[in-house]
Amino acid sequence: MESLSGLSLAVVLAALGLWVMVSRRNLVWKLLGLGVASGGSILFLVALSHRPGVRPPILGLGPGPAADPLPQALVLTAIVIRFATLALALALVILLTEHRHTQDSRRLEEEE
Amino acid sequence: MKFLLVCGLAGLLGLLGAGLIGIWPRPEFPDSDPVAKAWGVANAVAAVVLGVRLWDTIFEVLVYVVAMVGVRFFLLGMRWHGELPPVAETPLLRRSADLLLGPVLVFALYLVASGHIGPGGGFPAGAILGSALLLLALAKGVERLSAELYEPRLERLEYVVVVFLLFLGAVVLILGVRAPAAFVAANLLVAVEVAIGAWAVLHRFASARGEV
């Protein structure tokens, strides 16, 4: 149940984020959309590591079988990578606004 | 355009939904306890991140450092010119930041030291430390704090830490050393690395504006 709701939320979040990414014209909004979409993919992996009645994958933390540690470890990596990409993208957005005075993707496309 | 987008997203939802239904029946999870024990730690996630899949984690740290190199490089020399909006320096803010800094530091150190036996580890510890530094900057003023934490030296320290981490990776992956001490060392290196990086990027973003 927990796992299934997490998985479905992940898929919906991906669609929502991509929707914002395509339909909004401001670059920062697009970044927010991308963040939500990639957050969905992270939630997807975490939800995969869960199964009814599991405990966290740490020795001696409650009864029952442990959750799958591998997706959790992968997700740690993915979260940090997401932050790194975001920071670089925002720095580039700032640089671009400094030169071109706009964040509207269509106007950035036009003025060349 | 809107119509195509709706079609695409509906297709995406449908495909991923179909895939979701298709993942059952799923294989049994492999038992993680023996792996954790084999690496001499209690936290299986830490055993995977800093042991079994250290090769990935090295790349993760490289991604982080490279992004910070890029942020520094692009925002260098971009200072706010013109009138600065005054920042209200309230004693309350400064006092509370001073009060908060101690516990935050202790918490971060705890996360580093216990990352191999409980939840925690270098990444959250470093991020918390970096945010705490920004809090301090909020209270003291960015320029004053960055005068105290001389940046070029910090930057160099960050890269030296990466080189150490690469060396540690070689020791663990190629020589096959498995010890809890290696985990604490890796967590510490990662925490220092992430904290310096976070501080540097936040500071760059802040001073590109002039004042937090």
Added chain:
Amino acid sequence: MNAALAGILAYFGLGFLGIVFGKGRETAALAILAGLVSLGLWAPGFPEEVVGGPPWGIAVAGDFWALGIWGLALFLHAATLLHAWPKDQLRHALITLLVGTCLAGGISRDLFNLYVVLELSSLLSVILIAYEGRSAAVWAALRYLFLAGLGMTFYLFGLGLVYGRTGLLSLSALAQVETGDMASRIGAGFLLAGAATKTGVFLLGLWLPKAHGQAPTEVSLLLSGLVVKVGVVAIARLVEAFPLGPILLALGILTGFGGILYALRETDLKTMLGHHTVSQLGYMLLGLGVGAWEGTLMYAVAHGLFKGLLFLSAGEAVEKSGVRSIAELSGKIPRPAALGLALGSLAIVGLPPLAGFAAKGLLSLGQPLWVKTIFFSLSVGTAASFAKLIPLFRGQGTGRFGGIPLLDAGVLGLGILGLLLFPELLTLKAWAEAFSAAGLGVIAYLLLRARLPALPKLTLDHAFLAAVLTAVILGSLALVA
């Protein structure tokens, strides 16, 4: 395995030491040396091993793909170092890190490790593309970053589906289990879509022409010559594990002709070369689709050499004259660059005895007639779009040599080596085919020059939309194929 890992770690370590001490150039030379030593130690290859041990370790293998990527990477890095020697130190350090990442991508056989490697390579590429801070280049880099983020979201979902169903991440383990069920098929489709977006396959990764065109000279060389090839190797590994062959065939045809269509109309020299990288990607995808592994690898290496040569010469010409458009450039190109452009164009069109001829011949060797026809028409299209460069082949005055002679020698040497190793290419028929494709292409260009149709502009929003739609189509195809 240990030699390869140590070589990669040495590459990264030397890159960062270059930043710390401000001596990127010297440490880059040392890194190339370390890479060569490491390659020499594992040279004939090593069987698949698991770094970190089972059950969750990372599979790496020194197969022929790894060998090809390593050789290409070290050669191109040497050429870049030679060419960009006077440029600033940080650039050399970042390039060293980028090459190190590609080395790691060459040996990786793990789904998640490929993800991390691709992310690192795209972050480094973004920084290097925007390095000079011109706003057109910054915008191209940002477009790349956005589309790469989109691609990686697809990739992670695909990875989740495959892992959720099978519990495996190692590609060779996946190749041995049954992956015919719904979740694995859809997952494989999304994995392919993600990797293809990162690589720059047509309609998924529409960032590529602009980014490669706007990057600094030696960076375009590495991006087109090397980074794209790592994406191709990632796709090749996916094809080995999942039944994606027919899809790649379709994708290859689309990519090949789409790139040529845009290249025909393009007037900016470097962006046109970028469009051509897309169309050449089509060849490689087709090769993977029909299962011609050696031919694809040969093509990847040959393309790395001649496209590197083209970008180096074009960049030299653009930097020297200060104009980018093909029409304005004629008569303003120094002799070494003009010679490089001519040699590279002849190689990409596939004239003997250059590297392009050997690679194309090897790709279509023993293929059925319809595959040969597709390759032939792609060659005609390539010749047609390169016909407008003919006025640029006459150089004026002397200029810097830089890394151009090294790549000249590489293009010629690989071509001759290919002919010596595969004497079946030395037939009159093959040579006649190559020359007739080139001739037909030039004639087609002269006929079509005035009546090329207008093509839709590749804006960021269009690129997003195209990527989402194509990913969905890929997923559905993977489900039904």
Added chain:
Amino acid sequence: MVAVLLCVLALALAIFALTGKRLLWGVIGVGAHSLVLAGLYLVLAAPDVALTEAAVGFGLVTFVYLLALRRTGKIVVAASPLYPLLYPEGAGIAGLEWEILTRFARWYHRDLELIWVPRAEIPRLLRSGEAHLGAGGFLPVPEDGLAYTKPLLPTRLVLVRLGEGPRGAVAGEPTGKHADPTGKLFEDAAELAHALARGEVGEAVTDLLRLREWTMQDLFSEAETQLVPGEYGFALAVPPQDEELYRSLTEFLAELEKSGELAELLRRYLG
């Protein structure tokens, strides 16, 4: 059960954040969304991931966004001076429109930069993207293809007759339409006043505020004035391609009017 609740909450927060109009609320909403996701990870037996998501995905990401938002661009306003709407005062700038613009910039998280240009230049600057807003006693001309806000202040056009000679007006303004075919067009109102004073033109078409300015400076006190039929109003101009800015600006002005602040400002500057 807790997991389902958290899922619903996370989805609601994401929808709230991504469908809003203001970027600041979007960033805060996405931050809250990540925090809820961190809670969800805790429920899904992944404490390590929860901690990292809270520290990196929530903490650092929100910080970086907030810092970047303050720097992500400025609005360039192209304007010609008109007392008391927008005029240089000492080294700075003052006026009714300036108050509105600074408030809008704060609301929209942008810095404000003002360049003084002749009135006739403004539409070109807006169309080419060199400026984002036109201001400074800007009278709308529907045919020039720009988007206008609702009039901030109604006005009328007047004909100022001083003697014999051609009729003068300002190029690009609606007053230009009332200059007869033999009339002369000037770059802005100051030049027009000069020409009128020197007798290059005998009469001039202008608006009530400029007439007031001239009267206060004691120019043309002997001139005859005559109202021209038709209602006009000062507004802010936005380039046609910048729909987002236009939407935000009209929304902001509506808020300003509803809260009564606009009326207060009008009273302060125009008495």
